[in-house]
Amino acid sequence: xxxxxxxxxxxxxxxxxxxxxxxxxxxxxxxxxxxxxxxxxxxxxxxxxxxxxxxxxxxxxxxxxxxxxxxxxxxxxxxxxxxxxxxxxxxxxxxxxxxxxxxxxxxxxxxxxxxxxxxxxxxxxxxxxxxxxxxxxxxxxxxxxxxxxxxxxxxxxxxxxxxxxxxxxxxxxx
Amino acid sequence: xxxxxxxxxxxxxxxxxxxxxxxxxxxxxxxxxxxxxxxxxxxxxxxxxxxxxxxxxxxxxxxxxxxxxxxxxxxxxxxxxxxxxxxxxxxxxxxxxxxxxxxxxxxxxxxxxxxxxxxxxxxxxxxxxxxxxxxxxxxxxxxxxxxxxxxxxxxxxxxxxxxxxxx
Numbered sequence: 001x002x003x004x005x006x007x008x009x010x011x012x013x014x015x016x017x018x019x020x021x022x023x024x025x026x027x028x029x030x031x032x033x034x035x036x037x038x039x040x041x042x043x044x045x046x047x048x049x050x051x052x053x054x055x056x057x058x059x060x061x062x063x064x065x066x067x068x069x070x071x072x073x074x075x076x077x078x079x080x081x082x083x084x085x086x087x088x089x090x091x092x093x094x095x096x097x098x099x100x101x102x103x104x105x106x107x108x109x110x111x112x113x114x115x116x117x118x119x120x121x122x123x124x125x126x127x128x129x130x131x132x133x134x135x136x137x138x139x140x141x142x143x144x145x146x147x148x149x150x151x152x153x154x155x156x157x158x159x160x161x162x163x164x165x166x167x168x169x170x171x172x173x174x
Numbered sequence: 175x176x177x178x179x180x181x182x183x184x185x186x187x188x189x190x191x192x193x194x195x196x197x198x199x200x201x202x203x204x205x206x207x208x209x210x211x212x213x214x215x216x217x218x219x220x221x222x223x224x225x226x227x228x229x230x231x232x233x234x235x236x237x238x239x240x241x242x243x244x245x246x247x248x249x250x251x252x253x254x255x256x257x258x259x260x261x262x263x264x265x266x267x268x269x270x271x272x273x274x275x276x277x278x279x280x281x282x283x284x285x286x287x288x289x290x291x292x293x294x295x296x297x298x299x300x301x302x303x304x305x306x307x308x309x310x311x312x313x314x315x316x317x318x319x320x321x322x323x324x325x326x327x328x329x330x331x332x333x334x335x336x337x338x339x340x341x
Contacts, residue, residue, distance in 0.1 A: 006318075006322075007322060007325070010329065011322065011325040011326065011329065014273075014325055014328065014329050014332075015296075015297060015325060016272070017271075017272035017273045018273060018278060018293070018297050018328070019297040019298065020271060020272050020273075021265040021271055021273065021275055021278055021298075022192075022265060022266050022268065023192045023193060023195070023196040023264060023265060023266070023298055024196075024204075024262070024263055024264060024265060024266050025192065025266070026191065026192060026195045026204070026207075026208050026211075027208060028187075028191055028195070028208050028211060028212055030184055030187055030188065032212075033184075033187060033212060033215050033216065034180075034184075036212060036216050037215070037216045037219040037220070040216050040219075040220060041219075041220065044220070
């Protein structure tokens with residue numbers, strides 16, 4: 001049972017009579033309504049484009065400001081310092097003494113930064129980057145070395161870490 | 175919104191715009207009432223999905239829009255505008271009307287606003303009492319109480335002339 005059934009017959013009759021009255025017409029038009037809807041839609045679309053354009057303008061201004069700021073001056077790339085191997089002047093010393101002296105001098109002078117540069121060049125160019133020993137003294141022939149040893153002008157090089165024993169299985173001599 | 179939905183909205187406009195304008199005229203003058211109804215249909219076309227219950231949605235939207243117009247214009251309403259608003263009739267008199275249109279309008283204007291709203295929604299909007307409760311945001315019992323009281327007041331206001339015309 002609906003609520004309206006609880007109304008008495010007089011009220012129901014009055015409701016039917018009032019519902020028969022027709023409201024006054026209006027000036028609204030369906031075409032005008034569609035036109036207004038299109039206007040509103042285009043306005044919304046325009047507002048969207050305006051917001052996009054404003055965002056882009058702000059971005060461009062930001063980029064322009066960044067472009068006018070003092071840029072870092074690019075430094076020219078440093079030329080790699082060419083490392084020349086040390087030139088050993090010819091002397092009247094023996095070849096093995098000459099080699100030892102040259103190596104010790106080279107190590108003492110070039111073991112710092114030059115060593116690092118040499119290592120870098122070795123990594124880049126390979127074994128060709130190794131310095132060559134430019135000596136004018138020709139190596140002594142093996143016969144002259146043997147004669148020198150025999151006549152006592154040369155001594156057999158002894159190393160510290162080699163130990164001589166008197167006889168096989170004997171005690172060590174320092 | 176596709177063309178089918180637009181056609182459906184156009185059909186709703188043809189069927190309900192007159193009753194919607196009458197509903198809005200409880201608070202607004204005729205021009206503003208028409209603007210409110212038009213705004214509601216324009217906003218309806220801008221929605222991605224149409225509402226599931228179109229009719230109650232339309233009346234609720236017109237109600238909100240009318241209140242918005244009313245708040246904006248309340249301080250600016252002049253006496254001339256009020257007189258012009260009162261001068262425009264709510265109903266078109268026809269010879270076969272069961273009640274006199276002018277007297278019915280006077281009786282309706284004399285009603286309290288909440289009772290008049292319920293009667294307008296029920297009789298010319300064609301909403302059920304449950305839908306009216308949803309539109310006016312009050313209980314079903316309150317809606318029925320207002321509807322019954324409004325009809326009683328109108329019947330007393332119209333008096334014997336109305337009753338004789340009905341009978």
